[in-house]
Amino acid sequence: MLEDKPLNFWERLYLPEIFRGLWITARHFCRNLSLHALHSLGLARDKEAAVTILYPEERRVSPLSSRTRHRLTKRADGTPKCVACMLCATACPADCIFIEAAEHPDPAVEKFPLRFDIDMSKCVFCGFCVEACPKDAIRMDTGIVEIAFHDRRDMVFDINFLLKEEAVIPHGDQPAQVSVAPVVR
Ligand code: SF4
Numbered sequence: 001m002l003e004d005k006p007l008n009f010w011e012r013l014y015l016p017e018i019f020r021g022l023w024i025t026a027r028h029f030c031r032n033l034s035l036h037a038l039h040s041l042g043l044a045r046d047k048e049a050a051v052t053i054l055y056p057e058e059r060r061v062s063p064l065s066s067r068t069r070h071r072l073t074k075r076a077d078g079t080p081k082c083v084a085c086m087l088c089a090t091a092c093p094a095d096c097i098f099i100e101a102a103e104h105p106d107p108a109v110e111k112f113p114l115r116f117d118i119d120m121s122k123c124v125f126c127g128f129c130v131e132a133c134p135k136d137a138i139r140m141d142t143g144i145v146e147i148a149f150h151d152r153r154d155m156v157f158d159i160n161f162l163l164k165e166e167a168v169i170p171h172g173d174q175p176a177q178v179s180v181a182p183v184v185r
């Protein structure tokens, strides 16, 4: 745990800290400006300068191993692979998965999720739900990290939404083909 360190005399004056912050910002600004000017002349190419990403028009590609927004996987006939075993909901430390199970008409499938909600306002992106699933029915490979909405109620992703989500890389494709699409909900 972090200790509540008392401020020293100079910190209590605030002004030296404000100037220190301004100095750090100005130093980075001048360094980046100079390096970008040198790069445009073909010089100092070995030294990296900070690049501003024009979010949200431009997006960083998430590493393939990163845990991003959830999706539910489907069988060949388009139905969810999920068998409503509740293991993901049990493993979830944030208690943000709600499943309502129903009997499946196919006797080979015991149950299916009538309702499957994930409350993203509570999710901590731990990935325990994915690890707990015995059917590979839930994954966090959409490449989408945005979960900001105006209303908390919009942050509850239901089964229809989770089934619509796609993997950032279809299985079998090469990582070089990654492109992150804008978020559409
Ligand atoms: S990632 Fe973690 S917190 Fe989020 S739904 Fe899965 S188990 Fe729960």
Ligand code: SF4
Binding pocket: 081, 082, 083, 084, 085, 086, 087, 088, 089, 099, 132, 133, 134, 135, 136, 137, 138
């Ligand atoms: S997503 Fe997987 S772990 Fe969760 S209820 Fe469905 S089959 Fe079980």
